Amino acid sequence: MALDDKLGVKDRTFKIVGTRPNRPDGIDKVTGRARFGADMNAPGMLTGHVLRSPHPHARIRAIDTSKAEALPGVKAVITAKDFGHVPDDMADVLDHCLAGDKVLYDGHGVAAIAAVSPAVAKQALKLIDVDYEVLPHVTDVDAAMKPDAPVIREAGGDETVPDGMSKNAMHRFEFGHGDPETGFGEADLVIERSFRTEAAHQGYIEPNACLATLAPDGQAELWCCTQGHYAVRDMCAAILGLDKGMLRVTASEIGGGFGGKTTVFIEPIALMLSKKTGRPVKMVMTRDEVFRASGPTASTSSDVKIGMTKDGTITGAFAEFRYQGGAYPGSPVEFGAMACFAPYDLKHVKTVGWDVVTNRPKQAAYRAPGAPMAAFATESVIDELCQKLGLDPVETRLKNAASEGTKSAYGPTFPQIGVKATLEAAKAHPHYAAPLGPNQGRGVATGFWFNFGGNTCVSLNVNADGTVSLTEGNPDIGGSRASMTMMAAEELGIPYDRIRTVIADTGSLGLNDVTDGSRVTFAVGLSTIKAARDAIRVMCERAAMVWGIDPDAVEWEDGHAKPAGPNAGQFPPMSLAEIAAQASNTGGPIAGHHEVNAEGAGVSFATHLVDSEVDPETGAVKTLRYTVFQDAGKAVHPSYVEGQFQGGAVQGIGWALNEEYIYGEDGKLQNAGFLDYRVPVASDLPMIDTVILEIPNPGHPYGVRGVGETSIVPPLAAIANSVSNAAGVRLTDIPMSPPKVLEAIDAAG
Amino acid sequence: MRYEAPSTLENAVALLAGESGSAHVLAGGTDLLVGMKSGFTEPDLIVDIKRIDGMHTVTQEDGGWRIGAAVPGIQLGEHDGVKADWPGVVEALELIGSTQIQGRATMAGNLCNASPAADSVPAMVAADATVRIAGPNGSRDIPVIEVATGPGQTSLAKGEIVESIFLPARPVRSGDAYLRFIPRTEMDIAVVGCGVSLTLDEGGTCTAACVALGAVAATVLLVEDAARVLIGTAVDDAALDALAAACSAAAKPIDDKRGTVAFRKKVSGVLARRAAKIALERAKG
Numbered sequence A: 001m002a003l004d005d006k007l008g009v010k011d012r013t014f015k016i017v018g019t020r021p022n023r024p025d026g027i028d029k030v031t032g033r034a035r036f037g038a039d040m041n042a043p044g045m046l047t048g049h050v051l052r053s054p055h056p057h058a059r060i061r062a063i064d065t066s067k068a069e070a071l072p073g074v075k076a077v078i079t080a081k082d083f084g085h086v087p088d089d090m091a092d093v094l095d096h097c098l099a100g101d102k103v104l105y106d107g108h109g110v111a112a113i114a115a116v117s118p119a120v121a122k123q124a125l126k127l128i129d130v131d132y133e134v135l136p137h138v139t140d141v142d143a144a145m146k147p148d149a150p151v152i153r154e155a156g157g158d159e160t161v162p163d164g165m166s167k168n169a170m171h172r173f174e175f176g177h178g179d180p181e182t183g184f185g186e187a188d189l190v191i192e193r194s195f196r197t198e199a200a201h202q203g204y205i206e207p208n209a210c211l212a213t214l215a216p217d218g219q220a221e222l223w224c225c226t227q228g229h230y231a232v233r234d235m236c237a238a239i240l241g242l243d244k245g246m247l248r249v250t251a252s253e254i255g256g257g258f259g260g261k262t263t264v265f266i267e268p269i270a271l272m273l274s275k276k277t278g279r280p281v282k283m284v285m286t287r288d289e290v291f292r293a294s295g296p297t298a299s300t301s302s303d304v305k306i307g308m309t310k311d312g313t314i315t316g317a318f319a320e321f322r323y324q325g326g327a328y329p330g331s332p333v334e335f336g337a338m339a340c341f342a343p344y345d346l347k348h349v350k351t352v353g354w355d356v357v358t359n360r361p362k363q364a365a366y367r368a369p370g371a372p373m374a375a376f377a378t379e380s381v382i383d384e385l386c387q388k389l390g391l392d393p394v395e396t397r398l399k400n401a402a403s404e405g406t407k408s409a410y411g412p413t414f415p416q417i418g419v420k421a422t423l424e425a426a427k428a429h430p431h432y433a434a435p436l437g438p439n440q441g442r443g444v445a446t447g448f449w450f451n452f453g454g455n456t457c458v459s460l461n462v463n464a465d466g467t468v469s470l471t472e473g474n475p476d477i478g479g480s481r482a483s484m485t486m487m488a489a490e491e492l493g494i495p496y497d498r499i500r501t502v503i504a505d506t507g508s509l510g511l512n513d514v515t516d517g518s519r520v521t522f523a524v525g526l527s528t529i530k531a532a533r534d535a536i537r538v539m540c541e542r543a544a545m546v547w548g549i550d551p552d553a554v555e556w557e558d559g560h561a562k563p564a565g566p567n568a569g570q571f572p573p574m575s576l577a578e579i580a581a582q583a584s585n586t587g588g589p590i591a592g593h594h595e596v597n598a599e600g601a602g603v604s605f606a607t608h609l610v611d612s613e614v615d616p617e618t619g620a621v622k623t624l625r626y627t628v629f630q631d632a633g634k635a636v637h638p639s640y641v642e643g644q645f646q647g648g649a650v651q652g653i654g655w656a657l658n659e660e661y662i663y664g665e666d667g668k669l670q671n672a673g674f675l676d677y678r679v680p681v682a683s684d685l686p687m688i689d690t691v692i693l694e695i696p697n698p699g700h701p702y703g704v705r706g707v708g709e710t711s712i713v714p715p716l717a718a719i720a721n722s723v724s725n726a727a728g729v730r731l732t733d734i735p736m737s738p739p740k741v742l743e744a745i746d747a748a749g
Numbered sequence B: 001m002r003y004e005a006p007s008t009l010e011n012a013v014a015l016l017a018g019e020s021g022s023a024h025v026l027a028g029g030t031d032l033l034v035g036m037k038s039g040f041t042e043p044d045l046i047v048d049i050k051r052i053d054g055m056h057t058v059t060q061e062d063g064g065w066r067i068g069a070a071v072p073g074i075q076l077g078e079h080d081g082v083k084a085d086w087p088g089v090v091e092a093l094e095l096i097g098s099t100q101i102q103g104r105a106t107m108a109g110n111l112c113n114a115s116p117a118a119d120s121v122p123a124m125v126a127a128d129a130t131v132r133i134a135g136p137n138g139s140r141d142i143p144v145i146e147v148a149t150g151p152g153q154t155s156l157a158k159g160e161i162v163e164s165i166f167l168p169a170r171p172v173r174s175g176d177a178y179l180r181f182i183p184r185t186e187m188d189i190a191v192v193g194c195g196v197s198l199t200l201d202e203g204g205t206c207t208a209a210c211v212a213l214g215a216v217a218a219t220v221l222l223v224e225d226a227a228r229v230l231i232g233t234a235v236d237d238a239a240l241d242a243l244a245a246a247c248s249a250a251a252k253p254i255d256d257k258r259g260t261v262a263f264r265k266k267v268s269g270v271l272a273r274r275a276a277k278i279a280l281e282r283a284k285g
């Protein structure tokens, strides 16, 4: 169709894309009208609560719920047994919600209660008797890798794990090409170092919450706070043996997710309690439960070896990563091992990753899962090589940077990419040349993320008054409703405020993959544009019908159908509103839709610059200045692109400096709250400056690349490099909390 | 659970003394309510003291200041007289929480909560402050340092209420200061806290000093050795070195999630030195 040809990215000028309108959900959010997970209620509703294990590892000999069940006001008590057999791929998901034969971490759910009030539920929880046989535990990744470590899963690892290793090693990954040893032989300097990072929590402000109703006829309703209600539907349907079509899941507004709300923790429990009681059941996790029993990220340990010539060429690179992802297989070590060397064009590169289990909660995704920790290790060694060889860290990265045609360290050959652009921008920025004071240091690091497309289904309805209803199925976490509205308005040629975008429930649209993988502005945006084009096609047909000409002789421009040329006939352009007003007489309602499993997401790179000041007497680190340079492909709503850049940097600052899961010798989590799990507060941070680069992604009609995750990949390394430069000693252990920094400074003398 | 808001001190004391279950005084509630929400505290009776006459006033007495038990941080932070005399005490109180918390949090509550890390307590101890306690057997005055006996434990008997805190008259040429170490810049709990108060003679020699450390022992420590090394000096570098060493030596911290023994000992000295320098500047006027 002629329409598509005009829409090449390069010479397209945008009217709405690239501007900064107010977000449609803004007023609701600032007035408190927006409804989050815990804001939904139903008549006759019960409250659901979970009894959690005080032990990090124990066999459950018996659970006696009789006293709790006898308490007036208690309507049901359930354990994992009530679910019966669930499909193999859901076994771990359910086990993480409610333990089977063994509890595997401090805070592991053991039983759940539905009661008429929280006070009754609290009392009832104390009346459940659990007979535990306490087992030895291990929470540290290196300790878990020792051959004699306590065994968490008897079956041990799969065929990739050599004999004689710890049974806690689940899987071994390997990536790369060439031979690093050969590369090291060609180097003037080879540096080998080990690193550690502690687990961080996504730190979303809104605790997980849901309201479930499961009726005897098998029809079920679930309201919950999630990044992906279709995934919740599919998991819950499988676990409870429901038909997908019978379970309708509606996503609430969401107070942060960052990957943490891509799975279920309470939803299957609430549905089972509702099934048992015949009443709606609401569950809201406490902050303590969120820390102990949701899905933080992995803690890691790694060894990195890199060789470089005097002129800065990386000749060989090797890295081995050990990630623990809690008591279940599936840590994001694979992504870390794939992503860490992706910014570079390397002849000899190899990475190895070990997926390890420990007595901790099952990790969930956290923004570019696995990549920040790996980049911390590899980018630290590159920084140290530059330091020791007297090379500029940005120039050196540029010298080794991957570009179009580079065979990446994880396999694929890159199309057009923006890594060099981010480095050039950093080099040219005033930040890079700004003077530093005493005890201050500058750090730089580059990061990569894959990005994702995925299943998407969008529907666009043109109303009789010329307004447009856009329906999509991905919870809006970072302002995506605004971006979708903008892309639809751009394509249709009507004002932004004539379109309202809603996030539909699972009964209203086909499958939409989770809001993850930085996919939404890319894939839902692409589908929105295609749905708008579909509606435009219909509108052109309707105009053609009114004018009595061939539909191919009608084209769409600035929100109007018009004859394609003088030969098509002489008719005044007909606006979208005019066409919509006549729709009943020209064939009925007008709609466009698009369904796709989107590919071509387009990888993304970022370079971060940061200045830190270290107090040499206390080890306290102050972040003085921070600039993010990242490729966005095309920034649809630049404020929200900047917000993603800033958010990633800030979460990285928290993780790098103070956030950590602290387990005691007893295997219990010691800091399950925001007092001792320290996310940065506003006064801890400088303004995070951003530079948006736009190297169009050929896979999207406007050139969009996902931006949400790449921004958290470089910060751990960039901050570690700046702190190391400020303190005069290399920091290899994250978080770089004051006691650790002070110890390192004092040890260096 | 019962909630009472008596209008006289006598009634408050009688309610507390007469309760057979667990009875708690409610001042700002910024500790008590948090404790209740987390399930740590389950009171049978709550006695709110904010309706009692005189609990909100700050009055001059014998050249010093008597501060009612319900006076929140924000009120003291705007009190020019107290700020001029005891800037270290006020800055310690103002470190507590955020603007919202400041609207509620009291110095008496900070003291009676008996956290070893309470920010205003080392500053009050350095200031040689006393508390007036009302109880079933009448009223008594004791030094601030005698209130907390261990984490969450006080020397208050059943039915006793802290009625007011008294900051003594400020001698000429003296100054005080409080510093704490926290990993963040606010909304945090002290890993080490240090209050210093000192007085100079006309020639600039230190004639009196008081140094207190918080968060490095089960209760706030009054470090007499630290005061001794300052007295008779011009609070010069050598004296400050000795002060830091005395504080590091006196600190008896534990290793926990907030810091190691070595870290807390070292930072005790660092903060003492920095706080003493500020107090010195203030004393010089």
Ligand SMILES: Cc1cc2nc3c(=O)[nH]c(=O)nc-3n(C[C@H](O)[C@H](O)[C@H](O)COP(=O)(O)OP(=O)(O)OC[C@H]3O[C@@H](n4cnc5c(N)ncnc54)[C@H](O)[C@@H]3O)c2cc1C
Binding pocket: B024, B025, B026, B027, B028, B029, B030, B031, B032, B033, B034, B049, B069, B095, B096, B097, B098, B101, B104, B105, B106, B107, B108, B109, B110, B111, B112, B113, B117, B118, B119, B120, B156, B160, B161, B162, B163, B187, B188, B189, B190
């Ligand atoms: C977000 C937040 C941040 C905080 N930050 C800090 C901080 O930085 N530094 C810090 O030190 N603290 C901090 N706190 C703790 C708390 O705010 C302070 O300890 C505050 O001073 C307590 O005062 P209050 O009046 O609110 O006490 P309340 O909660 O009313 O009482 C505390 C305890 O003292 C008892 N009590 C109160 N008044 C009396 C009285 N007159 N006589 C006898 N007993 C009494 C109560 O029964 C209770 O046990 C923070 C708290 C929160 C919630």
